[in-house]
Amino acid sequence: MSWETVIGLEVHVQLATASKLFSASSTRTGDEPNSNASLIDLAMPGTLPVVNREAIRHAIRFGLAIDAEIGRRSVFERKNYFYPDLPKGYQTTQLAEPIVGAGVVELQLEDGTRKSVRIHHAHLEEDAGKSLHEAFSDDMGRAMTGIDLNRAGTPLIEIVSEPDMSNAEEAVAFARKLHAIVTSLGISDGDMSQGNMRFDVNISVRRPGEPLGTRTETKNLNSFRFMEKAIKLEVERQIDVLEDGGEVVQETRLFNGDTNTARAMRSKEDANDYRYFPCPDLLPVLVSEEEINELRDALPELPDARKARFVEAYALSEYDADLLSADLATAAYFEAAAKQGSDAKLAANWVMGELTARLNADDIGIARSPVSAEHLGELILRIKDGTISSKIAKQVFDACWAGEGSPDQIIQSKGLKQMSDTGELEKIVDDIIANHPAQVEDYRGSDDAKRKKKIGFFVGQAMKATQGKANPQQLNQLLQQKLNG
Amino acid sequence: MAIDSKVVAQVAHLACLQVDDNETAALSERLNDILAMVDQLQQADVDGVAPLAHPLDVSQPLRDDQVTEPDVRERVMPIAPATEAGCFLVPRVIE
Known part of the structure; x- marks a missing residue:
């Protein structure tokens, strides 16, 4: 009996803005660690966020490109968790009222068939900083983790698809299409090698006609190739587990592209308890019809x-x-x-x-x-x-x-110019004919069909003599003229 | 829902709070009182009332996309317990 695969994607896209989502510090990469981390990014007491207009506009541009309803009113919420590269102790994101509502992305698959993938919504959120697990140690010689908050607060949109894809090829086609859309819009450079576009893949399998199976999430895939491999690997794993009579556990998995393997992340039992609530520091963002129309008219x-x-x-x-x-x-x-x-x-x-x-x-x-x-x-x-x-x-x-x-x-x-001077080429052809009397005789004794094949020998000799620079058409003409002559 | 010692321990863990075992009984009692008040609130008829994210009837002012924040690294580094090579150091985080 066959299995059916169900795939949905969550895609993080870094928006191309000069400054961060909630602070006026630079989003530039490659600078000294923490040199682009302002007091707001560092979560100093008493600081307040102010929303970057361009991030809102970029998100709207994406919404318009996928024909989605634009949130005339959107609300930022706090997603609470503790991690050293998240200094506030919460990520400011959107949940109940995102900036981009339901939309659709049209795909053309390699075999020419068309497919629609529905977008559930897309929301704005801030990125976290970076944890550097290098050879840091404190005064006592204990191993430490380095924190660089330059990336903290960089604007992202998270695009959440419906589970509309049924194999790795469709998922990759969808990811490629999203990449094409965001880069065409100019709202992101889409540079996956820098993590500026990254994919989380939700995968489950089931018998045809049965309800959805338990899904796993493979996180932070940063190339189309890895995504395809990771999906195939996980589908195979789930089918193996189920066919052996086991159960798929809902978990987050990490894919290693170098070894083509994946492992379950140490998952906390309370991982889903993010205690979302509307951020009291940020008012609802309202978008006017005029602004939406202006952005729609200016879409590239x-x-x-x-x-x-x-x-x-x-x-x-x-x-x-x-x-x-x-x-x-x-x-x-x-x-x-x-x-x-x-x-x-x-x-x-x-x-x-x-x-x-x-x-x-x-x-x-x-x-x-x-x-x-x-x-x-x-x-x-x-x-x-x-x-x-x-x-x-x-x-x-x-x-x-x-x-x-x-x-x-x-x-x-390099003197690669094709030899088109007939005089020079003619001399070479004459020499070849003079030096290969047996082949010339053989050629002349053949019928037209065989001659067509046998002329190849002379073409080869001429190309050798001219180091490939003879004009093929002229050479053919000359040879036929002389040999048939 | 009633809060017992187990839930208190769970919430304390999520909030990174250190709560001693001998405190949990008193804490659950007080948290249950708060939940009783929330229960009372939930009796209110809110049919047709849109959820409210913010009590003020104003919207978020937006800022132009310009970099105006100065580099404060040299000023904040000395406040941190440990730093190296421009990074803040924290106890080893292992995934």
Whole structure:
């Protein structure tokens, strides 16, 4: 008998604001520890929070993008728990009246089918600081944990989906779509390597038709790849437990991407007792119709619209357009390269092929690609105008990737320009014919069909002699002319 | 709901309060008195009354997204019991 998997996601997205949610200290990362932690972030007595307008506006932008009801009135609450990187002893968040209500995210899966994932709500909250479990010790030599509160108070939205996904692929497609939406909106940089977008996955399994099974939560997944692996691992584990006659325990689990394993976190029995109550320091936030309309009118192009435009304007297939439009940085790169190289199809092939392969192999984001969009455009231009062949183009790409200059500079300095001078090529062809009388005789004695194959030998010799720089079309023409002659 | 010593211990744990065993009986009695008062409140007919998050009929003023807070690290570090490399130190937290 088969099993059905039920998956819901909670997604934390760090909002791109200059200052924190409740204080005017910087959200910048990479600074000295605690240098961006104000008295409010440190929870000094007597301080009061003041809400950052831009964080509210970013959250509304997200709500509008997923067609959600915007909370005209939203309320901040206190979620109480004790942890050293949470100096107030509570996280200021939203519960009963969030800023973004129910909405929906449309997905296109790899096999072309469409799927809707409902969003339960999205709320605003502050991030905690960071605990550094390094080699710190106190005066007595006892091991200590270091606390850096630079991140404390950084604005997040937590997006909570309905349990509408039924396998790892759908969950990853949903996560990718959310990433595309928030980066397109410009409300987050979506940098998962920095933890600026992180995923908690709720998973349960059941027999078809039966009520929902007990779920577990795997927390803080920070890449699509890990998410897919973690889900597959947990689904397998739950099925094993149930088929062995056991019971799934409701717990929080931690996934280790390096070892592809997960373990139950030491779960406190009172973990859910957060004793929420409305924060007395913060009044309800009201949002006017004018502001909502103003934000709606100013929404940038969203991934679905961009995809439709790519199909229309660049004559790309749905699949290609989907891949290239999903991520704002990829879309911008593709468009710049297509414009520079004045060939969208060629640009699409290079971006999805060679470039993506190299980026993945070296684990680099497209925004930091050593080969810029302008470089790739220049390369495409040189393929199109016959300066280089596609084969040589790969060589130029590699050199450009290695930082040896622009494609034009590389073609120049390495002498990779295709040999299009007929006189020079003719001399090489003549030499080859003169040096291989047996093959020439064999060729001339063959019928047309066989000749087509046998000409390959001469093409190979010519390419060898010119180090691949012969213009293939000219070479073919010349060879046929001389051999058939 | 009635509060017994076990609940008192549980709430004290959540609130990080140290409560001695000989205090729990007296505490549960007083907490039960408070709950009795809440029970009385719950008799009130609030059908059609929206939940109230805040007693004042005003809304939250918002602030522009600008960084204006100064770096106070050098001033607050000396107040902390232990610091190192710009970090506040706390007893080892093990997950």
